[in-house]
Amino acid sequence: MKAIIYARVSSTTDRQTTDRQVADLKTYAEYAKMEVVKVFEEKVSGAKKNAERPVLVEALEYCRTEQIDMLLVSELSRLGRNAFEVLETVKGLVDDKINLYMQKEKFTLLNDEKQPSMFAPVMLATLSTCAQLERENIKFRLNSGRQQYIAKGGQLGRKTGSVKSIDKKKEEYKDVLKALRQGLSVRQVAKLTDTSASTVQRLKKEFHL
Known part of the structure; x- marks a missing residue:
């Protein structure tokens, strides 16, 4: 069975890496006797639309053109910034008979007949909505913290001269x-x-x- 890995982190700096995601998914692939033929790694904000994630777009296209059996991701939220995008991506995989494994959720999209179970749509919708709500809560807490910081006299933004010409x-x-x-x-x-x-x-x- 041929598989690819798609790993993403939100930080575009060296503060975050995809190393752990890739290592864990490779371990799972070895356990499940899958051949990982390619690894796609991306550093892009989770707020970006899927169309603005070039590596994700390339990974999905690679699955279709190279007849990949399984797409491995660390969690469902890697596939979109909101529930609608996630479900659209998953629907495309189902239509093309490409299976999906999500490590965090420990969930596989298709059965041995390459068909989703009757509970899959409900589970996917619930998981993707929960992930979206979690991101919104984080955003709210960050914005609230910034407002309090500014109210106490703090200043946001880069230091003078720190922006590259x-x-x-x-x-x-x-x-x-x-x-x-x-x-x-x-x-x-x-x-x-x-x-x-x-x-x-x-x-x-x-x-x-």
């Missing part, structure tokens, strides 16, 4: 910009220059490439 970005990411100008895809540039796909995507948009 265009010229500095051109110098620092010259290899990335050169590769983009050559017409390479975001994923190809990310691999070639050892830069995160989200950074490449941001530079592509910022420099209109």
Whole structure:
């Protein structure tokens, strides 16, 4: 059985990595006697639409074109910023007979006949809604904390001089910009220059490439 791994973290800095997700999913794949043929890793905000997650889009397309049997993710929330997006993604997998394993929920989407159980739609809707509510609660607490900080005289935002200038970005990411100008895809540039796909995507948009 062929499988791929999709791992995502929200921070685009080195503060978070996908290492643990990938390692845990590889362990599961070995236990379930699956062959992991490719690993897709992405650093992008959980608030982004799926269309703004280039690696996720690539992973889903790879599943379809390469006849992948199973998509492995750490949790259901990796597949969308809200319940509607998650369910849309899952529906696409069901239509294409691609199974899905979610480690946190310990749930597999399809049975041996590649059909979802009668309880799957209800469970998926409940899980994705709970994940969305959890994100909204976190956002509320963060905003509340910021407001209290400002009310006490605190200042938000970067320190003066901490924002990189265009010229500095051109110098620092010259290899990335050169590769983009050559017409390479975001994923190809990310691999070639050892830069995160989200950074490449941001530079592509910022420099209109």
